Amino acid sequence: MAHTDAAVAACDPGCAAHSAPRAQLSELAQRMLSQTSKHEGAPAVLMLADGTAFFGRACGARGTATGEVCFNTSVEGYFEVLTDPSYAGQIVTMTYPQIGNYGVDLADTQVAPGAPGELAGNVRPPLRALVVRDLCRTPSNWRSTMSLSEYLEERGIVGIEGVDTRALVRHLRETGAQKGIVSTEVLDLAELRALLAAAPELVGQNLVETVSCREAHAYDPGRVPQGHAFAEAPAAPARHHVVVYDCGVKRGILEGLRRAGCELTVVPWDTPAADVLARRPDGVFLSNGPGDPEAATKTYEQVRSLLGKVPVFGICLGHQMMSLAAGARMEKLKYGHRGGNHPVMNLITRRVEITAQNHGFNLVFPSLGELVPELSGGVSEHPTGADGTAETADLRFWVERGIAPVVANERFGRIRLTHVNLNDGTAEGIQFLDIPAFSVQYHPEASPGPTDAHYLFTAFTRLMDGDPDYLDINIARDRLAGWEFAAA
Structure with missing residues (x-):
């Protein structure tokens, strides 16, 4: 050639x-x-x-x-x-x-x-x-x-x-x-x-410590930046104090939490759980971040101590931190999910979200535990993939049946699969049923990307309010919240 x-x-x-x-x-x-x-x-x-x-x-x-x-x-x-x-x-x-x-x-x-x-x-x-x-x-x-x-x-x-x-x-x-x-x-x-x-390989590198903040600090953007005032409404009054683990958090994520009514304290990726709990937060947010999740050991070890003690919401790497804390396994995707057009099914509401994603690793859902048949449509065994193992199963199996399956986890009780990627059938979200915690593999803010997943910020505030149905939200109604053109 x-x-x-x-x-x-x-x-x-x-x-x-x-x-x-x-x-x-x-x-x-x-x-x-x-x-x-x-x-x-x-x-x-x-x-x-x-x-x-x-x-x-x-x-x-x-x-x-x-x-x-x-x-x-x-x-x-x-x-x-x-x-x-x-x-x-x-x-x-x-x-x-x-x-x-x-x-x-x-x-x-x-x-x-x-x-x-x-x-x-x-x-x-x-x-x-x-x-x-x-x-x-x-x-x-x-x-x-x-x-x-x-x-x-x-x-x-x-x-x-x-x-x-x-x-x-x-x-x-x-x-x-x-x-x-x-x-x-x-x-x-x-x-x-x-x-x-x-040059070093990506797997095994702890890239989180290279992008996390070095010390705890409050985040308050104040008024909307002038360049965004044409689209974004002012932030809602703060109702909840949230500690954010900075694993490489995007500014848009912090703004999304702030606009949902959260007062934010941002802490480094390896902050001890005891120090976080000493701040008496209403909730803990686990941010997005780069690289191999298993290399961020100090983060998921702290998450393991936080789960069950305070409401927790994780996205992207934060979702992986929660999964690892529960004893799950991660897989490296062949070429990852990166873009603003990934369709995801919410198994609870049966609505499809077009999502923004950026990750190369993913949760192996069956590794969280065995299925609970009475909460999984009577299914007692995880579906299997082409190689005959549950680890490679296409989770669109559950989408087709309209079921949000539940597994019994040894550490944290029942965990439900809540979201599935409609492109390749991988896990996109989980909900802990016996403790106040949930997570998704994608980004809920539009920086860049669609606004379909904006409701997840609202869901987090509802979780901190004690609402048992915090994920059952009309996405279409919620997705324009916080934007000036919502009232048009």
Whole structure:
């Protein structure tokens, strides 16, 4: 396969074409580019762990970055994706072909106040690099304060454009998410391969401690930021004091809790449970976060001590922390769930939510315990997958039957499966029936993404109020709460 500009090098890594970087643009192509807003750009290379290489042009900071290559299917919200702490350690590929057309407004950053070191003050987003098909350098939007390329350069994020992202994503879907390297300074593929081999794997790394706050602090955004006032209503008066475990929490999550009437105290990822309980909170929230959940041992050990003593709500990594605290097993998904268009069935209300997701690991629901037949439609055995094991079962089995199954957990009693991903049948939410606690695998706020899951913030306040039916909420009615156009 010819290695021309913007072409994918998907041939055998040992072929001759992989021994040298891509050819420079022709004189005609250089002249044409010089008359546009793009200009030629320095050459850049993305190489995957299996040796597949993609050639393109630099569109951000110059340098070399390694991480797990993943993809996000959102059409918009690229800036919120860039600044989401859950992407720490990853090279993010955007599947939408043109990125950057509406520019950047720093008011949309998802790096929360109190973030550590380099992340503080929005200095540097947590992801390693950005991969796009085409990066727009001339944005058009009334809220834009700079172009995406300017932001990447200013914040030191390596970017590559001109990549056939369709081919890259299809390759990742077939082979699975894998380690990769992006460079604008090292173009020799043999040298890149050596650098990549020396880079750490995502599994086993504790990335949570790199994005969590360093000390406890109160979070109060005050009035709605001016850039958001056209859409967001002022926060409701605070009724509940909630302690938030910061495992890489997004600012949008904190704002969602605050708008639901929660006064927030944010604490580091490894804060002892005794210190949290000493604050006498009405509830504890476990945030989203990056990487391998089993590496965040100090978090789920504290969660184990909190469950049953105070109402608890967990999302994304927080959901995984609650599952691990209950003795469950996690699986690494082949290529993860990342985007704003994932359909999820709420087994309690039988409503479908279009959700925003960003995770690479998932709960193995049968590992929580044996089914309780009388609470699971008479089913006494977990369904099995193609290999004959319950661990690989497609949980849409329960969607088809209209049942929210319940298992008997050795540590915390009865646990119900409440949400199922309709794309692949994986677990998306659980509810503890004998203690006040629930969790979901996705993000309930629209940063970026739909507002269908906004009701989960309301459910948490209802849980703290002692409502036994706290999850039985009309999603359609609740999802626009907190937005100015809700009354229109």
